[in-house]
Amino acid sequence: MKVLSVGEDALLVEVSSGDEAQALHAELLRRRAEGSLAAREIVPAARTVLLDGLDAPARLAAELTAAELPPAPPRARDIVEIPVRYDGPDLADVAAHWGVPQKEVARIHGDTEFRVAFCGFAPGFGYLTGLPARYDVPRRATPRTAVPAGSVALAGPYTGVYPRSSPGGWQLIGTTDAVLWDHARVPAALLSPGTRVRFVPEAKS
Amino acid sequence: MTDRALAVVRAGALTTVQDAGRPGHAHLGVPRSGALDRPAADLVNRLVGNPPAAAVLETTLDGCAVRPRSAVTVAVAGAPCRVTVDGRPVAWGAPVRVPAGALLDVGPAESGVRAYLGVSGGIAVEAVLGSRSTDLLSGLGPAPLTVGTVLPLGRPSGVHARVDVAPQPAPPAELVLRVTLGPRDGWFTPEAVDTFRSRAYRVSSASNRIGLRTEGPALERARPGELASEGMVLGAVQVPPDGRPVVFLADHPTTGGYPVIAVVRAADLPAAAQAVPGTPVRFLAVRRR
Numbered sequence: 001m002k003v004l005s006v007g008e009d010a011l012l013v014e015v016s017s018g019d020e021a022q023a024l025h026a027e028l029l030r031r032r033a034e035g036s037l038a039a040r041e042i043v044p045a046a047r048t049v050l051l052d053g054l055d056a057p058a059r060l061a062a063e064l065t066a067a068e069l070p071p072a073p074p075r076a077r078d079i080v081e082i083p084v085r086y087d088g089p090d091l092a093d094v095a096a097h098w099g100v101p102q103k104e105v106a107r108i109h110g111d112t113e114f115r116v117a118f119c120g121f122a123p124g125f126g127y128l129t130g131l132p133a134r135y136d137v138p139r140r141a142t143p144r145t146a147v148p149a150g151s152v153a154l155a156g157p158y159t160g161v162y163p164r165s166s167p168g169g170w171q172l173i174g175t176t177d178a179v180l181w182d183h184a185r186v187p188a189a190l191l192s193p194g195t196r197v198r199f200v201p202e203a204k205s
Numbered sequence: 206m207t208d209r210a211l212a213v214v215r216a217g218a219l220t221t222v223q224d225a226g227r228p229g230h231a232h233l234g235v236p237r238s239g240a241l242d243r244p245a246a247d248l249v250n251r252l253v254g255n256p257p258a259a260a261v262l263e264t265t266l267d268g269c270a271v272r273p274r275s276a277v278t279v280a281v282a283g284a285p286c287r288v289t290v291d292g293r294p295v296a297w298g299a300p301v302r303v304p305a306g307a308l309l310d311v312g313p314a315e316s317g318v319r320a321y322l323g324v325s326g327g328i329a330v331e332a333v334l335g336s337r338s339t340d341l342l343s344g345l346g347p348a349p350l351t352v353g354t355v356l357p358l359g360r361p362s363g364v365h366a367r368v369d370v371a372p373q374p375a376p377p378a379e380l381v382l383r384v385t386l387g388p389r390d391g392w393f394t395p396e397a398v399d400t401f402r403s404r405a406y407r408v409s410s411a412s413n414r415i416g417l418r419t420e421g422p423a424l425e426r427a428r429p430g431e432l433a434s435e436g437m438v439l440g441a442v443q444v445p446p447d448g449r450p451v452v453f454l455a456d457h458p459t460t461g462g463y464p465v466i467a468v469v470r471a472a473d474l475p476a477a478a479q480a481v482p483g484t485p486v487r488f489l490a491v492r493r494r
Contacts, residue, residue: 004387005387005388005493006388006438006441007438007440007468007469007470008385008468008470008493008494010438010468040229041229041232041436042232043231043232043436043459044232044436045433045434045435045436046433046434046435047433048435048436049436050231050437050438052231052438053228058493118232119233119234119459119460120434120458121234122234123230123234123235123343123345124233125234164344183333183334183345188233188334189233192232192233
């Protein structure tokens with residue numbers, strides 16, 4: 001575990017894998033909940049966790065450098081099911097990258113249990129991991145200027161669902177009617193870091 | 206509708222509602238947002254007797270004009286500009302009484318970029334995640350003002366300040382931004398780090414509420430490849446592939462994949478919000494306190 005100083009009151013804790021980042025994130029949330037860590041923001045990402053708004057970053061940096069990373073926490077949280085129609089325009093390209101027939105993409109993706117590794121890009125946009133590394137896909141060479149809200153998409157090791165229409169370069173494999181972000185709802189975000197997710201295929205109408 | 210409201214008569218190039226923003230939601234991908242020149246926003250609230258968290262209007266370069274439906278106390282600060290009520294000049298940087306139905310015009314910035322208009326009672330649009338701020342990156346909060354927009358006002362809670370004119374810093378002729386290096390300065394060649402902390406940059410006209418973009422010598426990477434997405438802080442100096450530093454302001458993305466060479470001290474960011482395109486910028490590396 002490597003601890004980097006960020007400005008005057010933030011730390012970036014770097015670990016060697018996404019799984020370690022998720023374990024570290026869970027541990028830091030636990031410490032904040034029990035009152036032993038005061039941080040305004042705890043932001044997990046691919047292989048780091050950012051702690052922002054700290055009172056004594058130097059002391060915490062020393063403490064974290066010496067700390068043992070806990071094992072991944074038990075997967076106690078409920079699973080969020082996202083209904084999906086596997087009808088995306090990039091389904092054939094993804095099948096080609098995976099080296100499987102097109103209808104196998106839906107089966108493989110629908111059989112996978114995902115976990116929200118981190119959020120970013122837009123409110124409610126989660127970076128979901130769970131597919132084996134052999135199913136990594138590149139971003140599209142030319143991003144689309146408008147990806148419709150509810151698009152289920154792949155890039156690198158991640159699956160994501162566009163909370164609203166926006167430009168994007170991810171490979172679109174399906175569509176959902178689930179509302180990923182609604183600021184009038186509590187909680188506003190359907191997916192937050194650590195959430196377990198399963199995509200449930202819907203019959204085509 | 207209540208008569209405690211402002212009707213927008215001239216929206217200006219970009220006028221948004223801003224308050225202290227919505228920190229604490231970065232893990233959901235929600236930017237902090239909020240007034241870019243916080244001291245100026247705090248000042249206009251103080252001048253009109255509002256609590257510090259009240260929402261104000263933030264204009265960009267050419268001001269705006271509004272017509273209150275009932276008598277209000279207003280104050281304008283930040284970028285210096287001509288302020289008029291029904292065409293008659295009134296004080297800038299001081300509380301001003303505006304009668305019901307009068308036209309309050311916040312003129313173009315004479316220097317600086319962003320003027321702040323505080324109104325007694327505060328702008329009372331619906332709050333989203335605890336803030337009324339317009340977030341231009343994610344689209345949260347009210348849309349930027351357009352002609353005909355009617356903004357509800359809250360109830361005045363305090364007595365306005367008794368000052369003639371409040372002292373304020375002038376917008377910067379040269380922007381000196383104190384930075385602490387890292388966390389990714391190691392991604393750049395030693396020459397690039399030297400260039401960054403010694404050479405002059407200029408504020409680019411592509412700057413916005415998301416970031417202060419610069420023009421100047423490109424910073425060369427010491428290593429190729431991509432940085433995995435990581436959390437970003439306010440004031441982070443991110444270096445995209447073109448090598449020109451971008452200073453993250455209030456609407457910055459919460460995660461990013463370009464290396465952050467340094468972080469600007471929070472106290473220097475209000476000046477960055479007032480630096481017009483073309484302003485010389487220097488990054489001054491300082492030790493962590």
